[in-house]
Amino acid sequence: MGSRNLRPGMGRFDAMMPVVGDRFELRDIRVDGDDGPILDGFSARIPAVGLTAIVGESGTGKTTLLRLLNRLDDPDAGVVLLDGRDVRDYDVLELRRRVQVVSQTPVGFPGTIARNLGDAHVTALLARVGLDADMAEREADRLSLGETQRVTLARAIAREPEVLVLDEPTSALDVRAKARIECLLGELADDGMTVVLVSHDPRHAEQLADHVIELG
Amino acid sequence: MTGLSGAVGFAEVALSMVLVAVAVVISRVRGVGLEGDMTVALVRSFAQLLAVGYVLEFVFDGHGGLTFAALAVMVGTAAWTTGRRAKSVPGARGVAAVAIAVAAAATLGVVLALGIVPAEARAVIPLGSMVLSNAMVAASLVMTGMHDRLATSRREVEARLSLACTAREAALPAMRESLRAGMLPIVENTKVVGLVAFPGAMTGMILAGAPPLDAIRLQLVVMYLLLGGNAFAALVAGELTVRRLFTAEHQLIRPLRR
Numbered sequence: 001m002g003s004r005n006l007r008p009g010m011g012r013f014d015a016m017m018p019v020v021g022d023r024f025e026l027r028d029i030r031v032d033g034d035d036g037p038i039l040d041g042f043s044a045r046i047p048a049v050g051l052t053a054i055v056g057e058s059g060t061g062k063t064t065l066l067r068l069l070n071r072l073d074d075p076d077a078g079v080v081l082l083d084g085r086d087v088r089d090y091d092v093l094e095l096r097r098r099v100q101v102v103s104q105t106p107v108g109f110p111g112t113i114a115r116n117l118g119d120a121h122v123t124a125l126l127a128r129v130g131l132d133a134d135m136a137e138r139e140a141d142r143l144s145l146g147e148t149q150r151v152t153l154a155r156a157i158a159r160e161p162e163v164l165v166l167d168e169p170t171s172a173l174d175v176r177a178k179a180r181i182e183c184l185l186g187e188l189a190d191d192g193m194t195v196v197l198v199s200h201d202p203r204h205a206e207q208l209a210d211h212v213i214e215l216g
Numbered sequence: 217m218t219g220l221s222g223a224v225g226f227a228e229v230a231l232s233m234v235l236v237a238v239a240v241v242i243s244r245v246r247g248v249g250l251e252g253d254m255t256v257a258l259v260r261s262f263a264q265l266l267a268v269g270y271v272l273e274f275v276f277d278g279h280g281g282l283t284f285a286a287l288a289v290m291v292g293t294a295a296w297t298t299g300r301r302a303k304s305v306p307g308a309r310g311v312a313a314v315a316i317a318v319a320a321a322a323t324l325g326v327v328l329a330l331g332i333v334p335a336e337a338r339a340v341i342p343l344g345s346m347v348l349s350n351a352m353v354a355a356s357l358v359m360t361g362m363h364d365r366l367a368t369s370r371r372e373v374e375a376r377l378s379l380a381c382t383a384r385e386a387a388l389p390a391m392r393e394s395l396r397a398g399m400l401p402i403v404e405n406t407k408v409v410g411l412v413a414f415p416g417a418m419t420g421m422i423l424a425g426a427p428p429l430d431a432i433r434l435q436l437v438v439m440y441l442l443l444g445g446n447a448f449a450a451l452v453a454g455e456l457t458v459r460r461l462f463t464a465e466h467q468l469i470r471p472l473r474r
Contacts (some may be wrong), residue, residue: 034474072374072467092465096380107375110389152375159379 010148021084023048023163023194026067029078031064038064044213046196050188053205054198056215062198063104065215066165069196070101082163100161104168104198106152108140113151116140117158125154130180145172153181182208190212219425233258234458275337283297287344291317294352302359306469311456312355319351319449320344323441332437343441348416350442354398358453361394362387366461367472374468383462391454398450406439415439 014136024046031039039061046052048213050105056062068080071092079092080087087095109115114122114136129150141150149172156164170178189195199205205212236258243250275282279293294316294389298308326332333339366373369390376386384391410432414422418435422428461469 061296068379071465072377073473074465074467088465093380093382094468096378101378103371103375103378105371107372109372109376155379 007074008166014142021048022046022081023083023130024196025081025084026065026068027079027081029065029068029080031061031068031074032076033064034184037076038077039215042215046194046213047211048083048194049192050210051185051195051197052211052213053190054196054215055200055202055205058200060216062200062215063167065197066101066103066167066198069163069165070096070099072101073105081122091136097159098161099163099165100156101165102152102156102161102167102169104171106145106148108143108148108151111139112137113140114142116151118155121158128157128184129154130177146174146177150177157188161193163196163200164188165196167198168200169197219423221424229262234448238441256390272337272341274343275377278451280337283299283340286337286341287320290345290348291320293432298352298356298359301356302363304471305359306460307381308359308460310456311359311453311460312352314456315355315358315449315453316351318349318452319354319445320347323347323445324446326444327437331416342417344440347441347445349444350402354402354446354449357401358394358398358450359457361397362390362457363461363472365390365393366468370472377466377468383466384458386466387458387462395450395454398453399446402442406443409435409439439472 008056022045024044026042026044026046029039029042030037042061042065054062054065063097064073068075069082069087071087074088082090082095082099090098113126113131117125117136126133126135131147131150132152135147140148143151149169153166153169155165164185169185173181185195185197185208196211197205199208202212202214237252240251240254242248243254253469271286275286291313295309295313298312302312305311324347326342327343328335328340333343360389366387373390375388377383410418415435415438417438418431421431421434461472463469467473
């Protein structure tokens with residue numbers, strides 16, 4: 001377990017990647033599950049700049065790890081630092097505004113897509129995730145999985161977070177939609193947002209990401 | 217007008233037990249297997265009501281000062297029972313006690329303050345018992361409903377929390393549905409009251425010999441009292457249950473997380 005950078009020259013930023021601090025640092029994390037620890041003695045850093053992929057087989061604690069970043073869960077041991085400060089020292093609502101986590105099983109809330117997106121910049125947001133503007137008035141809890149995945153991503157982006165954390169964000173998308181989303185994530189990272197995504201496909205993650213954290 | 221007040225003695229009670237015997241025989245012949253429970257129910261109902269009868273005789277007979285103590289005991293028993301039904305909610309007994317006590321205090325307080333019923337043990341205790349038993353049902357429906365709805369809609373709740381909604385905001389859909397489930401039965405009952413079942417207070421007064429119009433006026437007060445008490449109990453139970461099912465850090469409590 002641990003984090004490593006990709007081979008030099010293979011990341012999207014190539015040699016121009018600036019030297020900057022970590023957005024998140026996880027130190028010696030233990031999370032207990034029903035049958036023993038899910039994570040134990042886990043440490044990793046998530047750089048502030050670029051796109052970080054978390055890879056690992058299913059059951060290695062990827063989703064568990066993400067839940068620590070916005071404090072849906074707290075670790076049983078160890079500490080999570082955001083910008084060098086314990087996440088427990090932030091106001092939790094403030095933390096969650098700054099760190100948007102989109103879960104693996106996306107949920108559209110009752111009401112229109114526009115309403116889900118907060119009724120502002122709806123067309124632009126939909127375009128960014130590759131959805132037509134005329135979807136705005138459709139009910140958000142009656143969409144296909146792929147559509148819901150993109151709506152929940154747009155909903156998170158609409159909050160303009162500093163950190164965007166996505167759990168398998170393209171699992172239900174076709175090739176074209178998947179490419180569109182991956183391109184968007186690259187743009188967001190280039191604009192200075194810290195983007196973290198979980199993937200079960202290490203090879204794909206290496207192509208996409210600037211940093212890779214392996215679990216398991 | 218002659219009523220049944222005083223007309224039923226213990227001999228008559230004993231005779232009516234024939235009907236329980238019939239029920240026991242039916243249960244035995246058809247293999248229902250409830251003979252034991254029926255016997256327990258027979259003995260318990262007799263003993264409990266006899267005890268209550270003596271307590272009420274004592275309180276009504278110049279010991280009205282005990283009214284509050286009697287109500288407090290009833291609230292305690294109701295809270296205990298509700299806490300057991302809703303044990304998936306941490307601290308369920310405390311939640312139930314507050315919800316039920318608030319319901320009783322608010323509704324009885326209003327009818328007493330407005331002079332709708334006299335401030336006498338004979339009025340307050342029976343009315344209180346009706347409010348309490350209804351509030352108890354409402355509170356336990358709301359408490360178990362909140363827990364179960366949050367458990368089944370965990371993903372939606374956590375999606376809302378992830379968008380920086382407060383615990384209360386994230387629980388709002390579950391709360392709304394649970395309050396509805398807690399309040400609906402009494403609303404439905406109130407709509408059809410008298411069409412099939414004559415409710416208790418009215419039945420009692422009519423049997424005791426009161427004119428029907430007197431009986432229905434009291435019954436209307438009782439129904440509205442129950443509606444109000446039910447709403448108070450549901451509301452307070454809902455608000456307190458939210459606090460028990462989330463941490464102060466706007467996280468679902470651990471048993472609901474995974």
